[in-house]
Amino acid sequence: xxxxxxxxxxxxxxxxxxxxxxxxxxxxxxxxxxxxxxxxxxxxxxxxxxxxxxxxxxxxxxxxxxxxxxxxxxxxxxxxxxxxxxxxxxxxxxxxxxxxxxxxxxxxxxxxxxxxxxxxxxxxxxxxxxxxxxxxxxxxxxxxxxxxxxxxxxxxxxxxxxxxxxxxxxxxxxxxxxxxxxxxxxxxxxxxxxxxxxxxxxxxxxxxxxxxxxxxxxxxxxxxxxxxxxxxxxxxxxxxxxxxxxxxxxxxxxxxxxxxxxxxxxxxxxxxxxxxxxx
Ligand SMILES: C[S@@+](CC[C@H](N)C(=O)[O-])C[C@H]1O[C@@H](n2cnc3c(N)ncnc32)[C@H](O)[C@@H]1O
Numbered sequence: 117x118x119x120x121x122x123x124x125x126x127x128x129x130x131x132x133x134x135x136x137x138x139x140x141x142x143x144x145x146x147x148x149x150x151x152x153x154x155x156x157x158x159x160x161x162x163x164x165x166x167x168x169x170x171x172x173x174x175x176x177x178x179x180x181x182x183x184x185x186x187x188x189x190x191x192x193x194x195x196x197x198x199x200x201x202x203x204x205x206x207x208x209x210x211x212x213x214x215x216x217x218x219x220x221x222x223x224x225x226x227x228x229x230x231x232x233x234x235x236x237x238x239x240x241x242x243x244x245x246x247x248x249x250x251x252x253x254x255x256x257x258x259x260x261x262x263x264x265x266x267x268x269x270x271x272x273x274x275x276x277x278x279x280x281x282x283x284x285x286x287x288x289x290x291x292x293x294x295x296x297x298x299x300x301x302x303x304x305x306x307x308x309x310x311x312x313x314x315x316x317x318x319x320x321x322x323x324x325x326x327x328x329x330x331x332x333x334x335x336x337x338x339x340x341x342x343x344x345x346x347x348x349x350x351x352x353x354x355x356x357x358x359x360x361x362x363x364x365x366x367x368x369x370x371x372x373x374x375x376x377x378x379x380x381x382x383x384x385x386x387x388x389x390x391x392x393x394x395x
Contacts, residue, residue, distance in 0.1 A: 123253040126305030127205035133357035136350035137343055140186040143249040147338040154342040162187050165248055168275040168328055168388035171195040175243040178267060180232040181250020185212025192225045202230035233259035240269045247276040252307040265322035268391045277386035281309040296372050303369025312385045324389035333383030340374040
């Protein structure tokens with residue numbers, strides 16, 4: 117039977133196992149010193165997003181691609197914001213809803229099954245839109261950014277970080293490297309990588325003003341050795357949750373990403389953009 121690499125199926129399949137491999141926060145780490153453990157490093161990335169978002173008590177936040185709900189719960193607990201987290205993965209909604217209830221946050225944090233490219237939420241209904249490493253999974257990138265801009269209140273802010281393409285990849289090269297890209301799709305789901313310039317153009321076309329960008333490629337490089345270390349450390353648990361074949365795909369995908377980072381093909385970036393008052 118053909119494997120379904122759509123993000124919804126992919127995240128239903130991997131969410132449990134990835135908590136061993138990636139941690140509660142399902143995203144890359146930022147290694148500012150270099151000797152952080154993975155949990156501290158993923159926290160560093162979340163903190164970069166918090167700085168970019170300019171969070172204040174009482175603000176409403178839309179978390180597009182909420183994962184296991186860990187970042188949304190942290191934001192509500194530490195910054196007193198209200199969060200609606202959305203994802204296309206039913207397992208993600210279940211896991212995140214359970215987490216919010218366990219942490220006594222159900223009155224301020226809720227999770228819903230919605231697609232970031234057509235979220236169905238009212239216009240101008242959030243103060244902040246938070247897109248932490250989910251945009252690469254939304255091939256309809258134009259629709260994602262348009263939806264983020266639409267639901268933001270004037271004076272609000274969108275903040276996004278993700279894997280980005282650092283150079284053009286000529287068609288001939290894509291053909292030559294089909295096996296590598298197929299291995300990445302098997303390990304991480306179907307994805308589309310854009311450059312920071314493409315993200316900035318899209319945000320601008322939707323009336324947002326990008327006032328912060330940062331290249332985190334070098335700072336995120338160590339993520340892969342930590343993922344591979346966790347695959348060793350939690351081999352039994354991850355195999356039970358994911359199967360030996362998928363775990364091997366995850367390890368191969370991590371090695372390929374490490375090489376793509378080092379050769380300057382893929383990398384990581386963050387930006388923050390304001391929706392002007394009166395927009
Ligand atoms: C790499 S995880 C990041 C999770 C979370 N933001 C974090 O940092 O811990 C990507 C998330 O995007 C979600 N996702 C993928 N496609 C989506 C879509 N079209 N709409 C909403 N969420 C989506 C996945 O289900 C998953 O929760």
